[in-house]
Each structure stands twice: as structure tokens, then as C-alpha cells.
Amino acid sequence: MVTQPITELSTRARDIFRLVVETYIDSGQPVGSRTVSRFSGLNLSPASIRNVMQDLEEAGLLAAPHTSAGRVPTETGLRLFVDGMMQTGELSDDERRQIEAQAGRGGPVEDALAATSAALSGLSACAGIVLVPRHETILKQLTFLPLNEGRAVAVLVGGDGSVENRVVDLPPGVTGSALVEAGNYVTARLGGLTLAEAQTRLRDEIGRGRAALDTAAQALVERGLAMWSEDGAQRPVLIVRGAANLIDEGTAGNLDRVRQLLDEIEGKEELVRLLDSARGARAMKVFIGSENKLFSLSGSSVIAAPYHGSDGRVVGVVGVIGPTRLNYARVVPMVDFTAQTLSRLMA
Structure with missing residues (x-):
């Protein structure tokens, strides 16, 4: 209509x-x-x-x-x-302070984003959501340490100083010297590259016979890079806080709707796609009920706003999920202020 x-x-x-x-x-x-x-x-x-x-x-x-x-x-x-028709309200000084305090708490950016989302959830009585900037690991060093027969521990050091360990199954024929050779090759030839760039260069050098690795070591490096790339792709890029706020007196009497709503939030891949559509917006986007197919069954609304990095580009989206009868006039400026606060955090 x-x-x-x-x-x-x-x-x-x-x-x-x-x-x-x-x-x-x-x-x-x-x-x-x-x-x-x-x-x-x-x-x-x-x-x-x-x-x-x-x-x-x-x-x-x-x-x-x-x-x-x-x-x-x-x-x-x-x-x-x-x-x-709506006339938006103004945030109180206390509401502003609560949001700014969580965004400026220090520590890893993801922790600040999660805390800010929780603050937004508490103030709006909705579920707070933050789409986290995609982070590509930069390789600095990769070491393979023998664990037991057929397995090793791969230790990846990122360009930001982060250290991650993974257990990797060894291809047939890998010796102790091959583990050292594979680690040295990654550090010397692929250091400073993202995982995707490292995989591309490895395939190129193998294809041209310039990898300077034996077959077993090549297979080990390929397997290690692929494992980290797949792991990174599956990491959640969406933080949801305060989902319990979505179960109020109105929803408690309709268990099917509650179950549907929680299932929709749990399916983060679809929710990420919805929020991604707000990345191209210059300002707030409000999705009401069946205007988006994700929440067409549960009848929920989403208010989302992009936030920006130091170069002015959109790096993520912050917002809330609530019932269609949520107080838009109060929540819209709240989400907008949170997006501005996160933009200052990322600058």
C-alpha cells in the first residue's frame, strides 16, 4: 500500500x-x-x-x-x-554521559563497542546492535610447533602485536625441518600482507615455481593460511546486547512471536545484511515491521545509523531492535548520538 x-x-x-x-x-x-x-x-x-x-x-x-x-x-x-509528523526529543545530559562513558572506556575497540551497545540497549529498552568494522589480520610472523604425531600448533603474530594459536593437522610427509621452513617462508615472504593477499601471493609463487618450499611445506602453509582465513570469515561481526528487553508484557503472551524474533536475531548473517544496507545511508534509517523481510513475521522495527572512521568512510552501523510501537521520537536521536560518539571513537 x-x-x-x-x-x-x-x-x-x-x-x-x-x-x-x-x-x-x-x-x-x-x-x-x-x-x-x-x-x-x-x-x-x-x-x-x-x-x-x-x-x-x-x-x-x-x-x-x-x-x-x-x-x-x-x-x-x-x-x-x-x-x-514525529518531533524528535533531546537526550538528557545523563544519557549523553552514559553513552560517552562506555565508548571512551579504553581497551580493545570491540569491548568499547560492546559496552556502548549495552548502554544504548539499557537507555532505549530495546536490543542494542553494533556492526563491528571488519578487521583483516596483517601477518607478521607464523611459527609451527610440533604437538604430537600428525598435528602441530600454529602461532600467528599479527601486525598489531596480537597472538593467536590454532591446532593444525599436518599433511603427510611433514618433518620437523619442514615446520621450520614453512614458518620462515611465511615470515620472510608473506609478512606485512593480509591473509587474503598472502594466499594470493603464495598461489602465484607456487604457480611460477618460486615458492622455495618442498611439497609438504607448501601444503602446510596453504592449510594454515586457509584455516585462519576461514576462521576470520566466521567470526561474528555483529554485537547484540539486551535481547531480553524485547520480551515485554505485549510479547510474553505470544510465545510464537517471541521465538520467531529471537531466531531472527540469532541468525546474525541475515541481520548483518540488513544493517549493511544502512552503510550507504548518510543518516538514520528506520525499518518498520514488514518493510524488511527479516522481521516481517515478528513485527519488529530497526533504527540504525552508520558511524565513520578517521578517513570519513563508513566503518560500521549502530542501532536498536524493538517492537513496532517503540518510542521513535526518543530512540532516533539516541541512536544518532551514539553513532556520532562512535565516529569520534574511531577517529
């Missing part, structure tokens, strides 16, 4: 629609005409308000979940509200 332009609604319809949306977001319950008349100050009878709400329902902006109940905004209505 195409969203009706806000300019096509009468002033009375806009006022009533805004009141219904804001009241629903605040209470989570369908809003009746008597409620609107009691708090609106519109000086309209419940019958007049009811007629306008009926018009809004026919326009696809409101829906009646039960015949005798009030109305709730549809996803189309929420989109109209967010894009054309």
Missing part, C-alpha cells in the same frame, strides 16, 4: 491520527475515541472522533484489532508518523 501524503489529511484528521499513534506508543493498547476526546483538547464528541478514525482506517493508517476495541496504527501509519 502507498502511504498517503500527510498533506492530504485534514488538520482534524492529522491531530486525531497523531494522538492515536502517540497514545498507542505510550500504552501499547488500542486507542478508543473516548480516550482521544478526553485528552485531546479538540472539543469534539466521541462520535465525531470515531468517524474520523473510521476514515483513517479506510485510508490504511489505522486498524481495529478487535471489533469492540479501539484502533492501533498500521505499519503504513507508523511510517507516515515517523517521516512526516
Whole structure:
């Protein structure tokens, strides 16, 4: 359904629609005409308000979940509200301090991102999400230490001083001298390269007969680089904090929806793809319910904003997942400020 332009609604319809949306977001319950008349100050009878709400329902902006109940905004209505009617609030000084304190806590960047996501989750009462900058390991040194028959420990030293150990199965015919030869070759010929670059150069040198390694040592180096590349590709690049916030009074009565929502978050690969679509945005992106297929069944919303590195390029995305009735006016500036804070962290 195409969203009706806000300019096509009468002033009375806009006022009533805004009141219904804001009241629903605040209470989570369908809003009746008597409620609107009691708090609106519109000086309209419940019958007049009811007629306008009926018009809004026919326009696809409101829906009646039960015949005798009030109305709730549809996803189309929420989109109209967010894009054309919402007035965003201001963060308090305390909220700003909490976000900045977690971003500036020091230590590994991933820890600061996780802590910032947790702070955002706590303040917004949603699940906080951060798409972490992809980090490619730079090879500095690789050593193979014999462990037992058929296995060795591969010790990789990264360009940033990080050290990682992996147990690797040895190809047939690998001797102690081959372990030393393989490690020396990687350090001398492939040091300073990323894993992908190292694999490319190794294949090129083997292809041209310039690898200066015997067959067993070649197989060992190939196996070691492939193992680390695969391991790096499978590392989660998404941090999720506060998923328990998504189970509230409204969702607890619908266990299937709760289960679906948690499954959707657990499937991080799909969620990463969704957030990746926000990388190209210059500012905030708001996905409401079925506007994205990932959350079409659970009916959840995502607010996401990109953050930037020292060169100004987008390096990641921060945001929240919450119910479609989340307080967009409060959470949107919260996510925006968090993205600005992370950009300063990465500078």
C-alpha cells in the first residue's frame, strides 16, 4: 500500500491520527475515541472522533484489532508518523554521559563497542546492535610447533602485536625441518600482507615455481593460511546486547512471536545484511515491521545509523531492535548520538 501524503489529511484528521499513534506508543493498547476526546483538547464528541478514525482506517493508517476495541496504527501509519509528523526529543545530559562513558572506556575497540551497545540497549529498552568494522589480520610472523604425531600448533603474530594459536593437522610427509621452513617462508615472504593477499601471493609463487618450499611445506602453509582465513570469515561481526528487553508484557503472551524474533536475531548473517544496507545511508534509517523481510513475521522495527572512521568512510552501523510501537521520537536521536560518539571513537 502507498502511504498517503500527510498533506492530504485534514488538520482534524492529522491531530486525531497523531494522538492515536502517540497514545498507542505510550500504552501499547488500542486507542478508543473516548480516550482521544478526553485528552485531546479538540472539543469534539466521541462520535465525531470515531468517524474520523473510521476514515483513517479506510485510508490504511489505522486498524481495529478487535471489533469492540479501539484502533492501533498500521505499519503504513507508523511510517507516515515517523517521516512526516514525529518531533524528535533531546537526550538528557545523563544519557549523553552514559553513552560517552562506555565508548571512551579504553581497551580493545570491540569491548568499547560492546559496552556502548549495552548502554544504548539499557537507555532505549530495546536490543542494542553494533556492526563491528571488519578487521583483516596483517601477518607478521607464523611459527609451527610440533604437538604430537600428525598435528602441530600454529602461532600467528599479527601486525598489531596480537597472538593467536590454532591446532593444525599436518599433511603427510611433514618433518620437523619442514615446520621450520614453512614458518620462515611465511615470515620472510608473506609478512606485512593480509591473509587474503598472502594466499594470493603464495598461489602465484607456487604457480611460477618460486615458492622455495618442498611439497609438504607448501601444503602446510596453504592449510594454515586457509584455516585462519576461514576462521576470520566466521567470526561474528555483529554485537547484540539486551535481547531480553524485547520480551515485554505485549510479547510474553505470544510465545510464537517471541521465538520467531529471537531466531531472527540469532541468525546474525541475515541481520548483518540488513544493517549493511544502512552503510550507504548518510543518516538514520528506520525499518518498520514488514518493510524488511527479516522481521516481517515478528513485527519488529530497526533504527540504525552508520558511524565513520578517521578517513570519513563508513566503518560500521549502530542501532536498536524493538517492537513496532517503540518510542521513535526518543530512540532516533539516541541512536544518532551514539553513532556520532562512535565516529569520534574511531577517529
